[in-house]
Amino acid sequence: MKPRTLLLILTALFIISAGCFLFWGLPVQAMGFILPRRVIKVTALCVTAVSIAISTTLFQTVSANTILTPSILGLDSLYLLIQTLVMFLFGAQTLVIMSRISDFLLSVGLMVLFSLALFSLLLGKRPMAVTTVLFLGMIVGQLFGALSSFFQLLIDPNEFLTIQARMFASFNTINTSLLLVSTLIVAFACLLLIPLVDTLDVLAMGREMAINLGIDHRRLSRWLLIGVSILTAVATALVGPITFLGLLVVSLARQISPTFRHRIILPVSALLAMVTLLIGQFIFERILHFSTPISIIINFVGGIYFLSLLIKRRRI
């Protein structure tokens, strides 16, 4: 399949699924009430999908490895820990009343700091292996997990329900101003990427080759990793953790795309991510009337897909 045909098909799929999501079963009398809500939901789904897809692709390019994702870095457990701590220290009322923007910015800021601290190990004088850094991130993530489950035990069960709502990615309770901020951040990141797409192809050839071809590997990697951490943090803070979405869509994109050039693979994976989330949410919400958060299903399906990928490839 030619890259252009693929992109066209995916765009068409995206438009169809977004259209379905917006207009399926829309009662005409209540249109003015329901439609804006659905628009918000679709935007949130798209912003999350794009930021997860792009950050995963970039991370795989920088780390020259196609089975890693920044989502396993421990950011989700850090996010939960922050939420739990806020709840523990100030109570559920505060978490509800506290301006969502400041909560959001606090979480994003801390998460970006954390991932930058980890990534700095990749770029120092004696860089560590990417897998070691990820492993380190996971270990620290487990520490965060232990801390938050400790505090969760101390919280009373009613307040715990508020935390539980944030434990799983949810698109039902999106705050409009948060969505605006996230959309701006993600759009800005995408704009910055446009002039870089061809340089990224060179970067993907590996460190030595990239340096040979005249790229300041360390500087470019540093900027890309900053972008990756911001995008991952925004997605996590906006809807909650979806660990395997990135792996799922980026590996799918690499399978169906005829080329690995970034000007193709980036939009393909972003479109795929949006279509996956939209269709998944649509089926779940409208057809099956399931109450299970979609992230649990995505983690399950994405995880199984990832394992089958590992087994099929036999060599990493």
Add this chain to the structure above:
Amino acid sequence: MRRFIILALVIILFALSLVIGAISIHDLTRTLLIQSRLPRTLSILISGMSLSTAGAIMQLLTSNRFVTPATGSTTEWAKLGMLICIIWIPQATIASKTLIALLFGFLGSLSFLAIIQHIRLKERTLVPLIGIIYGNIVAATATFIGYQYDLIQSIQSWTQGNFALILKGRYEVLYLSIPCLLIAVLYANQFTVISMGKEISHSLGVRYKTTLYIGLMIVSSISALVLVTVGVIPFVGLAIPNIVTLFWGESLEKNIVTIALGGGLFLLFCDIISRTLIHPFEIPISVTASIAGCLLFILVLVQRSRHEA
């Protein structure tokens, strides 16, 4: 020599652990000692020793320094088994819960071994990464089921390692891990041999498959026993064997006593911290063990990766 030093430290902390608590040493009665303090301290010692040994065995079975029951999905499988048991047979006894958790843990870690033996991996840290991802998938399944039955908070409370609930009559099943430890001592040398691969172990006259199954059985029994009686205590199996092998080499036969005692010492220490920090209340041991073990392990990890670079 080092074994005696560690043994002496274990004895000192053991005694200390008996006298620390909400009731001061003057009011300590015999009943209290026998009903609560002694069971608790014993179970800490046993869990520490067995978790650490199980970690060391798992590391040899997978030939990877970073794979333990916790990073090799055994614990997650055992948790899933226990959850299923609780939902389907709510009145199940501790023994049957342990059995089901053991079965799940054994089959689950077997599947993990099959996966990693099937793939050829370039970097060593990829193996535990895959293990953790695999464990996450199993955990996602458990979360999915738990969410349906509104059991998320209850899962969290019974999986969090905590010795506060240990009383006489509620922990004795943990003693079953002592025979596991003895078998581990007997097979220590075989485990070291099979960590060098199938061909080498065959040429050295060790039955690869049988030894592998025995090792996995020990690992999953220990994980299930500790999970059911105490809960999850992270990092003991990861940090302690790594520190011991960093100093004294890879042979399990030489080190198994040090590893086991080291694990016991570590947990006794963490428990004393847990109980004294906010006296007369206490912090769950999984939290103190996580913090201490995580920091120790990060040091080891950095040391090792410097070593290799």
